[in-house]
Amino acid sequence: MNQSYWQKTSKKRISQTIQTDISTDIVIIGGGLSGVALAYQLKDSPFQVIVLDKDEMGSHTSGHTTAKITTLHDTLYRDIVKHYDIHQAYLYYQANQNALNEIKSIIQKEKIACDFKENTSFIYTDDPGYVSLIDDMDKIFRSLRVKTVKDEKHLASIGLEHQAIFHPLKYLYSLIQICEKKGVSFYEHSEVTRIERKDDSFLLDVNNHRIQCRYLIHATRYPFIKKGFYFLKLFQEKEYVDYVDEQKGNESYLCVDETKSYRPLPHNDSLVIHRDSKDWYAQDSIPLRGIPYIGRLNKYTNEFVIYGFQKWGMTLSQVAAKLICDLILERDNPYEELFSCHYFSMSFSKKYQYKMWQESKRGMITNRFQNKSIAVLDCQDGMVTRINGHLTAVYKDKKGQLHYLSPYCPHLKCIVEFQKKDQTWRCPCHQSIYDAYGQLLEGPSLYPLEKKNQ
Numbered sequence: 001m002n003q004s005y006w007q008k009t010s011k012k013r014i015s016q017t018i019q020t021d022i023s024t025d026i027v028i029i030g031g032g033l034s035g036v037a038l039a040y041q042l043k044d045s046p047f048q049v050i051v052l053d054k055d056e057m058g059s060h061t062s063g064h065t066t067a068k069i070t071t072l073h074d075t076l077y078r079d080i081v082k083h084y085d086i087h088q089a090y091l092y093y094q095a096n097q098n099a100l101n102e103i104k105s106i107i108q109k110e111k112i113a114c115d116f117k118e119n120t121s122f123i124y125t126d127d128p129g130y131v132s133l134i135d136d137m138d139k140i141f142r143s144l145r146v147k148t149v150k151d152e153k154h155l156a157s158i159g160l161e162h163q164a165i166f167h168p169l170k171y172l173y174s175l176i177q178i179c180e181k182k183g184v185s186f187y188e189h190s191e192v193t194r195i196e197r198k199d200d201s202f203l204l205d206v207n208n209h210r211i212q213c214r215y216l217i218h219a220t221r222y223p224f225i226k227k228g229f230y231f232l233k234l235f236q237e238k239e240y241v242d243y244v245d246e247q248k249g250n251e252s253y254l255c256v257d258e259t260k261s262y263r264p265l266p267h268n269d270s271l272v273i274h275r276d277s278k279d280w281y282a283q284d285s286i287p288l289r290g291i292p293y294i295g296r297l298n299k300y301t302n303e304f305v306i307y308g309f310q311k312w313g314m315t316l317s318q319v320a321a322k323l324i325c326d327l328i329l330e331r332d333n334p335y336e337e338l339f340s341c342h343y344f345s346m347s348f349s350k351k352y353q354y355k356m357w358q359e360s361k362r363g364m365i366t367n368r369f370q371n372k373s374i375a376v377l378d379c380q381d382g383m384v385t386r387i388n389g390h391l392t393a394v395y396k397d398k399k400g401q402l403h404y405l406s407p408y409c410p411h412l413k414c415i416v417e418f419q420k421k422d423q424t425w426r427c428p429c430h431q432s433i434y435d436a437y438g439q440l441l442e443g444p445s446l447y448p449l450e451k452k453n454q
């Protein structure tokens with residue numbers, strides 16, 4: 001079970017599933033923070049809104065995050081200035097700063113008890129080789145006229161004050177309750193498996209029923225549809241988080257040169273990320289162009305996407321909610337162009353192309369040539385090998401029993417690999433995740449790994 005601290009410390013809500021055909025104005029696919037924040041923005045609109053999730057609301061990345069609400073998104077501003085320009089960096093900052101303020105005022109206005117607390121968010125390094133990175137960030141913030149502070153404990157650092165932390169699931173569940181009172185409907189265990197366009201509306205297949213709507217929003221974090229080829233413009237990155245029963249200060253920290261992150265929790269405890277973390281994992285999608293895709297799928301359609309938060313989805317889900325709501329209600333939004341889905345940056349994407357190629361090469365080519373004997377397989381481990389000439393994924397459980405699966409990821413037929421740390425199969429090409437017995441945990445795949453008999 002990949003249960004997070006947030007899931008253990010909040011009361012799960014009981015919800016309905018799709019059991020009949022429905023016709024509505026707006027369907028939001030995905031009940032994570034982006035889908036729910038959008039439902040909240042639309043709750044007072046003249047439109048009837050429903051939110052569908054294939055599992056439970058908030059049960060994927062939004063329920064496994066570290067939930068720092070900050071505009072200090074690692075060293076992204078430096079990359080935006082390098083590959084775009086300072087004006088884009090300014091717009092990106094302003095959009096996220098507004099979102100931070102909006103989250104604060106929603107919590108205040110709705111009196112949401114979600115352990116919200118202001119703190120300072122730092123990025124830092126203790127490696128002399130990375131000091132210039134922090135200096136560059138400092139210069140950018142100065143030119144944006146944003147006040148920064150330092151933490152003398154580290155060789156170089158920048159902090160932004162009046163950032164925040166909260167309990168993401170307490171926040172998300174409260175937003176759902178508020179929306180439900182305004183007539184928004186939420187459906188769990190309601191997976192969208194097919195989308196068809198018919199005249200001016202969309203027809204969705206969900207649990208053997210048909211949902212019809214005029215506006216469709218993909219808030220699924222990573223696309224399960226192939227339309228728009230977003231699976232070539234994004235990749236998913238997996239990260240592990242640990243709960244720690246002690247606290248090292250009230251502020252939040254992120255190291256810029258190593259996998260190290262820290263945020264305090266309310267009861268003298270904290271969450272940390274380091275190289276050996278293992279309590280739970282989550283994936284987020286990384287946009288190759290560096291800036292999330294938030295907007296219309298095609299220029300003249302009522303189909304919208306929200307992808308690519310690159311581990312900064314607390315403020316970006318609010319940015320997306322506001323922007324998509326404005327597009328639907330035909331209101332101007334100053335950030336429409338910045339987040340528009342219709343441009344790409346070759347220079348930015350170079351940063352990730354090698355990594356993507358290496359992963360895809362393993363999934364498409366290298367993993368097809370595995371041929372070790374299953375005799376060397378330990379208990380609670382898995383491997384892909386040839387059995388009777390057929391490539392097979394084999395898992396040995398803790399009692400020593402072998403379980404045989406097809407190694408071909410149903411998404412695009414790449415070959416999966418076993419990850420011993422969390423007992424999962426993962427596809428290197430587009431990062432679908434399956435449990436040790438082949439059950440689907442994370443898309444884009446829509447199906448489990450096929451079981452095989454030996």
Ligand SMILES: Cc1cc2nc3c(=O)[nH]c(=O)nc-3n(C[C@H](O)[C@H](O)[C@H](O)COP(=O)(O)OP(=O)(O)OC[C@H]3O[C@@H](n4cnc5c(N)ncnc54)[C@H](O)[C@@H]3O)c2cc1C
Nearest residue numbers: 030032033034054061062065066067068192311312313314
């Ligand atoms: C380890 C880690 C730490 C992070 N820490 C921070 C942080 O400190 N601060 C910060 O700002 N951001 C952080 N992030 C990023 C942030 O958590 C995410 O960007 C954000 O939660 C994504 O929200 P989402 O709604 O887009 O995705 P999700 O929460 O994953 O929601 C998508 C939903 O879509 C549903 N879905 C998918 N396909 C279908 C379908 N076909 N039909 C119906 N439903 C479907 C899924 O079930 C899921 O519930 C972190 C990310 C990770 C991985």
